[in-house]
Amino acid sequence: MPQVNSVYRHREFGAPLTTLADYERAGGYLGLKDALALTPDDALYAFHRSGLRGRGGAGFPMGRKASFLPKDTGRPTYIVCNADESEPGTFKDREIIERNPFQLIEGLTIAAHAVECERAYIYIRGEYEAQAKVLDAALAEARGAGRLGPDALGEGRPFDITLYRGAGAYICGEETALLESLEGKRGQPRLKPPFPAVAGLYGCPTLINNVETLAALPPIMHRGPDWYGSMGPEKSPGTKIFSVSGHVLRPGNYEVVLGETTLRELIFTMAGGLRPGRHVKAVWPGGSSVPVIGEGSLDVPLDYESLNGVGTFLGSGGCIVMDDSECIVRACHRLAQFYRHESCGKCTPCREGTGWLARILGRMVAGEGRGAEDIRMLESLFGRISGRTLCALADGAVMPVQSALELFPEEFAHVAEHGSPAPAPMMGEPVG
Amino acid sequence: MAEHDDGLIVLTINGREVRAPKGTMLVDAAKAAGIEIPIFCYEPRLGAPIGACRMCLVEVEGMRGLQTACSTPVAPDMVVNTESEVAKDAQDGVLELLLANHPLDCPVCDKGGECPLQDRTFRFGPGRTRSLEPKLHFPKPLDLSPLVALDRERCIACFRCVRFSQEVAEDGQLTFQERGDHTEIATFSGDPYEGRFTGNTIDLCPVGALTSNPYRFVSRPWDIKNTPSVCAGCSMGCNLEITEREGEVKRLTGRPEPNMAVEEGWICDRGRWGYPALRSADRLQAPVLADAVGRRNVPLERAVTEASGLLGARGARVGILLGDAVTVETGFLAGELADRVGGGTPAMVARTGIPGHGLGPIRALPGAQMDDIDGADVVLVVGGDPCTQQPVAELRIRKARRAGAHVAVIGPRPTALDASCEALRTTPGHLLDAAAVINERLQGSQRAVVLWDEADLAAEPAAAEAIARVVAATPGARAVEMCADVSGAGLRALGIPAAGDLLGALEAGDIDILLTIGTDPTTGPAGDRWAAAADRAGTIIEMATHRTGLTDRAALVLPMLAPLEDEGVLVSMTGRAQRLRPGAREAAGAAAAWELIVGITHRIGNPVPDRTPAQAFRRLAEQHAAFAGLDYRAIGREGAVIAAVPQDPGSPAREPVGDGLLIVPCAPVFGDAVAHRSDALEAVREPSRAALAPAEAERLGVRTDARVRVTTPEGTAVLPLEIDSRLHEGAVYLMVGDPSSGAARLLPEDRGPVRAVVSAAAREEVGA
Amino acid sequence: MTAHEIEEYLAPMRHEFADPRSLILPALKFAQGESGWLPAEDMAAVAEATGFSQAYVESVATFYDRLYIEPVGRRVINVCVTLSCMLRGSDEIFDHLTDYLGLDGEGTTEDGMFTLAKVQCIGACDRAPCLQIDSGEQIGPLEPADATCLVDDLREQPAPARYER
Numbered sequence A: 001m002p003q004v005n006s007v008y009r010h011r012e013f014g015a016p017l018t019t020l021a022d023y024e025r026a027g028g029y030l031g032l033k034d035a036l037a038l039t040p041d042d043a044l045y046a047f048h049r050s051g052l053r054g055r056g057g058a059g060f061p062m063g064r065k066a067s068f069l070p071k072d073t074g075r076p077t078y079i080v081c082n083a084d085e086s087e088p089g090t091f092k093d094r095e096i097i098e099r100n101p102f103q104l105i106e107g108l109t110i111a112a113h114a115v116e117c118e119r120a121y122i123y124i125r126g127e128y129e130a131q132a133k134v135l136d137a138a139l140a141e142a143r144g145a146g147r148l149g150p151d152a153l154g155e156g157r158p159f160d161i162t163l164y165r166g167a168g169a170y171i172c173g174e175e176t177a178l179l180e181s182l183e184g185k186r187g188q189p190r191l192k193p194p195f196p197a198v199a200g201l202y203g204c205p206t207l208i209n210n211v212e213t214l215a216a217l218p219p220i221m222h223r224g225p226d227w228y229g230s231m232g233p234e235k236s237p238g239t240k241i242f243s244v245s246g247h248v249l250r251p252g253n254y255e256v257v258l259g260e261t262t263l264r265e266l267i268f269t270m271a272g273g274l275r276p277g278r279h280v281k282a283v284w285p286g287g288s289s290v291p292v293i294g295e296g297s298l299d300v301p302l303d304y305e306s307l308n309g310v311g312t313f314l315g316s317g318g319c320i321v322m323d324d325s326e327c328i329v330r331a332c333h334r335l336a337q338f339y340r341h342e343s344c345g346k347c348t349p350c351r352e353g354t355g356w357l358a359r360i361l362g363r364m365v366a367g368e369g370r371g372a373e374d375i376r377m378l379e380s381l382f383g384r385i386s387g388r389t390l391c392a393l394a395d396g397a398v399m400p401v402q403s404a405l406e407l408f409p410e411e412f413a414h415v416a417e418h419g420s421p422a423p424a425p426m427m428g429e430p431v432g
Numbered sequence B: 001m002a003e004h005d006d007g008l009i010v011l012t013i014n015g016r017e018v019r020a021p022k023g024t025m026l027v028d029a030a031k032a033a034g035i036e037i038p039i040f041c042y043e044p045r046l047g048a049p050i051g052a053c054r055m056c057l058v059e060v061e062g063m064r065g066l067q068t069a070c071s072t073p074v075a076p077d078m079v080v081n082t083e084s085e086v087a088k089d090a091q092d093g094v095l096e097l098l099l100a101n102h103p104l105d106c107p108v109c110d111k112g113g114e115c116p117l118q119d120r121t122f123r124f125g126p127g128r129t130r131s132l133e134p135k136l137h138f139p140k141p142l143d144l145s146p147l148v149a150l151d152r153e154r155c156i157a158c159f160r161c162v163r164f165s166q167e168v169a170e171d172g173q174l175t176f177q178e179r180g181d182h183t184e185i186a187t188f189s190g191d192p193y194e195g196r197f198t199g200n201t202i203d204l205c206p207v208g209a210l211t212s213n214p215y216r217f218v219s220r221p222w223d224i225k226n227t228p229s230v231c232a233g234c235s236m237g238c239n240l241e242i243t244e245r246e247g248e249v250k251r252l253t254g255r256p257e258p259n260m261a262v263e264e265g266w267i268c269d270r271g272r273w274g275y276p277a278l279r280s281a282d283r284l285q286a287p288v289l290a291d292a293v294g295r296r297n298v299p300l301e302r303a304v305t306e307a308s309g310l311l312g313a314r315g316a317r318v319g320i321l322l323g324d325a326v327t328v329e330t331g332f333l334a335g336e337l338a339d340r341v342g343g344g345t346p347a348m349v350a351r352t353g354i355p356g357h358g359l360g361p362i363r364a365l366p367g368a369q370m371d372d373i374d375g376a377d378v379v380l381v382v383g384g385d386p387c388t389q390q391p392v393a394e395l396r397i398r399k400a401r402r403a404g405a406h407v408a409v410i411g412p413r414p415t416a417l418d419a420s421c422e423a424l425r426t427t428p429g430h431l432l433d434a435a436a437v438i439n440e441r442l443q444g445s446q447r448a449v450v451l452w453d454e455a456d457l458a459a460e461p462a463a464a465e466a467i468a469r470v471v472a473a474t475p476g477a478r479a480v481e482m483c484a485d486v487s488g489a490g491l492r493a494l495g496i497p498a499a500g501d502l503l504g505a506l507e508a509g510d511i512d513i514l515l516t517i518g519t520d521p522t523t524g525p526a527g528d529r530w531a532a533a534a535d536r537a538g539t540i541i542e543m544a545t546h547r548t549g550l551t552d553r554a555a556l557v558l559p560m561l562a563p564l565e566d567e568g569v570l571v572s573m574t575g576r577a578q579r580l581r582p583g584a585r586e587a588a589g590a591a592a593a594w595e596l597i598v599g600i601t602h603r604i605g606n607p608v609p610d611r612t613p614a615q616a617f618r619r620l621a622e623q624h625a626a627f628a629g630l631d632y633r634a635i636g637r638e639g640a641v642i643a644a645v646p647q648d649p650g651s652p653a654r655e656p657v658g659d660g661l662l663i664v665p666c667a668p669v670f671g672d673a674v675a676h677r678s679d680a681l682e683a684v685r686e687p688s689r690a691a692l693a694p695a696e697a698e699r700l701g702v703r704t705d706a707r708v709r710v711t712t713p714e715g716t717a718v719l720p721l722e723i724d725s726r727l728h729e730g731a732v733y734l735m736v737g738d739p740s741s742g743a744a745r746l747l748p749e750d751r752g753p754v755r756a757v758v759s760a761a762a763r764e765e766v767g768a
Numbered sequence C: 001m002t003a004h005e006i007e008e009y010l011a012p013m014r015h016e017f018a019d020p021r022s023l024i025l026p027a028l029k030f031a032q033g034e035s036g037w038l039p040a041e042d043m044a045a046v047a048e049a050t051g052f053s054q055a056y057v058e059s060v061a062t063f064y065d066r067l068y069i070e071p072v073g074r075r076v077i078n079v080c081v082t083l084s085c086m087l088r089g090s091d092e093i094f095d096h097l098t099d100y101l102g103l104d105g106e107g108t109t110e111d112g113m114f115t116l117a118k119v120q121c122i123g124a125c126d127r128a129p130c131l132q133i134d135s136g137e138q139i140g141p142l143e144p145a146d147a148t149c150l151v152d153d154l155r156e157q158p159a160p161a162r163y164e165r
């Protein structure tokens, strides 16, 4: 059950690394030094070799994505860091930004060297204003120290980072919606292709990565891609942060080596387990957009392939744990409301379908269900939404609910007839 | 063999082999092969596909999941299934979801019966939605403007109207607000949607969310008839469709199959909502005969007989004045009539409009069609203001700019293009100075299009000549004449001269009978002179749609059909001959001008051989080189470009007449007689006014809220004053609006350069 | 808020964006800082300062939850009600606050002091149930009593110099 604080360097250090001096004392900026000693192509190759996959949700190999960027287009190349972190149950990037902001800055600088970029943007969700201020200060300090600015990449190669604040919209975490938002538009996803690597920000080649992905780069460059690649399974090596929340006694972020920790260990050993007498009923291991799994799957090792093996995804690593005190339909209704609220409205199945799902589930919870008819309608709606939309938000809205219906058919049937039991009073049985 | 010798890509759709050029989207490839894939958001005229509605989902072998046919280009050997169970289920599913919050109030919806959503629901879908959930409600239907109504509950968020506003008209006004299932169409703080092109959003809307206020509850689709025709609002010659019911024009829309070489399916609001003018109070309904017995209505037959009696009288010296929107057949037949009147004394035939001496060289430039502007690398607008005078041209120019063309607007007037293009304001009367700039902008261009204004360059022949030289020297450069008159290009091609000589002859007492066809010279340039001259003629015969300044003095008034009621050919400013097709006949006692002329020749006893415009056209094509080889069939629905006619060579610079400030005339179509007669356009029509730069106004001691006296050698008008900091000093910008204001009358007969003395209006004039 | 003030605010960052459209969101957030919401005049000022149409600016503004085109209270209490918070009692926190503030669900108190809003996951599920005052630090885990104490504290505080929603 190895816990390795590679991205969470501040945990290793024992204190937040919010000054450049502290960060450097903790080994910061050694990765950049090593990266700059390589040619951009070699740095890119190191990303490849490390096996690092995107940590934002989709898990796309980071080096491969970076290698898609066309070179010498005569137009600028941009890097955009996705710090929108709005996936329910996910708060891992927040801690990086709050406590270890320089590692993100260093990671971005390394990536800039590899893809030969002069300006990066960090798109941070509007609700992270407190965190944005930490980042602002860190950026200013880095700039003051010459770590950003006209000579950030050495040999007169400039690089700087702009922090861009969102204003409250989950969909802006979807990469093309993010780009639209960053371009001053309504944050609605774009049709792909073209992919951002080819035509991203302002139509220019753009590398988009999650905070955690980019913050993983400094140790990779310093300790070497082979070190990183040696951790965990061959196909998806390295460390991953899981944000554990819900009915656990010690909610929080846990950085683990992929494949070497089971979900059970994460929940019971790291996150402190459940209240006495409670059982795990349902877990959304990768944020709210992934299929839910039950108690029977707790021994799954936490890595991309193993989680796929039990019918779910690693996703963002936002692990939401629910015990047997809660009604599954009520939980699903809550999620459906989230997706309904966050649907951007651009495409029909999602705009209309998420609301429809929420209304059916709402009726069921309220005891106004229509029994089997509602269940059939839900099943039919899942099929009419998923796989037919412009972006993955809608699939993310369907999967957690559809899987719950498959996992708890009797409970759904019961609630469809009789409604949800009243929620257990919070005071009666405090959690954690 | 995936790529054919002809460069077409071969693929399979529903088991059929289909060929399509590279880059074609699956929907279009399928459509060409007769396979319809349902769409809502796809509309290539609005730009690249956005894939929003998901209606067009199809199966493509080897591709994961379903693909949107509107955004998937054809590829060699692609195997597409648009009707498989999976594809069908996807299409049904999207439809059902679209209906989940749709009120389905088709019976009371103006779109009912011609609504793609309703249509689709009947043809493809389950016919209803299974949703039993309460539908979302939005604020109740409202007027987006006096012309456009919005019912948000019917909106399916297809983005079409928004994209039109943001990306085609670029007026920025119509947007989505909120998100998700709360997404709604809105303007800023509920302001009215104002613009020159707003009605196109109605045509674009695939549901009844955006509807025409003037058309509200007027007809139901099953009792209407639609006829393709052409707008006679300006020389653009936009194609449109006339909706008729019970003999009345009820609606005009952009043509469902656009003429891509002309208007691309867009029409301006003046064109769209001008039709109520057909039944304005001053529409002439019955012929009037004034003789010794008195003034009285007579049957049309009688009126025609009377006309032939007057015109055929031996020795009668006849002058025929043609208005600016008559068809070429009417122009041609007027010439035929001229040879048959006066018992052998041929009549003078003339058109209102600009003589155009000195425009020879610039008219000799290779001509462009509107769609050539799409691919241009440089687009120059020289003089005039297409945005107000040939509005739909503005949309093409914007499109070219979006596609990367350098667009410069060069001339004395501020225009709506200034904000997004290079605006080079010239000193009024000095377009000659622009030649150098034009030369500069054309350097290195390969496919430049220069749009030049007929009126402005006719006023400055030296500039016309210099610009012609520069453009002629630029390889690949072509020109478009922004004609001042709707039918100017056509009548000129028939060799019909401008009316200067006719006016002179009238004033000299050399004309006994003045026959006017579709014009009111008394409200136009030199209106006072025309009024006096007409009086000298002694006998006035008028063919007109509406009352004119001559109606009460005319011996004979023959009510005539308007272009929307008539058939025949109009030639647009790019020289494109296009067919008018009658939408309705609104005036009971009226006849087409060509019919009246034919009737008169019969009564005179020397009939023309033609019984229809088509026959007249065939003969005019035989006689006039510009139309050689054309017939109605060749013109079809896309029109046919006529040949250029040789022009007289350039002539020296002209000096303005009169004293004071140089007049910069502006003649917006929204200010024309039709706009002032159509009650639908009340809120957007342009009034006449005089506009001055602030410094000029100060010098003259006039204030914004004042009215000013404007005096030229042609007369005086008292007009509202507008002060506009974008204007040049040393000039008065004369906005020609309401015909009764007298603004147009201030201009000389040939619309040549003129100066005006401007002063504050006296107190007693202010109330006027 | 005048267009000029907004332009001054934007001036130093203009060069960071290849398209001035990108300035709209920062401009809106800045403008909102003055009165805590975005009256039509402020959106018009943003339009003028950035060079885009007023309707466009409003359309962008309405897309985002944390830009308000209707007046809100001096402080906005954003109670997260998404799954992780729900599992730990967010509904009780919310109900407790509605009672305490004398509201009937979401809304603004009569004195204009507070707007109570249900919001989606604010990225602090480790602190569930949690809330956020405007866009301040995420606060939690909360007991209903904590939430009302918080309100009392806020009532004592003066209006912020600039609103960060």
Ligand SMILES: Cc1cc2nc3c(=O)[nH]c(=O)nc-3n(C[C@H](O)[C@H](O)[C@H](O)COP(=O)(O)O)c2cc1C
Pocket (backbone or CB within 6 Å): A053, A054, A055, A056, A057, A058, A059, A060, A062, A082, A083, A084, A085, A086, A087, A170, A171, A172, A173, A174, A175, A176, A208, A209, A210, A211, A213, A214, A391, A392, A393, A396
């Ligand atoms: C609805 C939706 C929301 C998303 N939200 C986030 C997010 O908040 N943060 C993030 O990094 N990626 C998010 N993503 C994934 C991004 O689209 C993208 O895959 C990611 O930023 C790429 O970075 P990575 O390769 O480093 O993971 C979201 C995707 C979808 C479909």
Ligand code: SF4
Pocket (backbone or CB within 6 Å): A171, A188, A189, A342, A343, A344, A345, A346, A347, A348, A350, A351, A389, A390, A391, A392, A393, A394
């Ligand atoms: S799936 Fe939902 S969020 Fe994504 S584009 Fe469609 S409506 Fe917007």
Ligand code: SF4
Pocket (backbone or CB within 6 Å): B154, B155, B156, B157, B158, B159, B160, B161, B162, B185, B201, B204, B205, B206, B207, B209, B210
């Ligand atoms: S109003 Fe009509 S055109 Fe506009 S988005 Fe709605 S459905 Fe589409």
Ligand code: SF4
Pocket (backbone or CB within 6 Å): B231, B232, B233, B234, B235, B236, B237, B238, B263, B266, B267, B268, B269, B270, B271, B272, B390, B391, B392, B393, B669
């Ligand atoms: S631009 Fe001219 S021809 Fe076209 S619709 Fe308008 S008035 Fe008619």
Ligand code: FES
Pocket (backbone or CB within 6 Å): B038, B039, B040, B041, B042, B050, B051, B052, B053, B054, B055, B056, B057, B068, B069, B070, B071
């Ligand atoms: S028509 Fe293809 S997605 Fe709308």
Ligand code: FES
Pocket (backbone or CB within 6 Å): A088, A089, A090, C080, C081, C082, C083, C084, C085, C086, C120, C121, C122, C123, C124, C125, C126, C128, C130
């Ligand atoms: S669910 Fe409340 S902060 Fe995440």
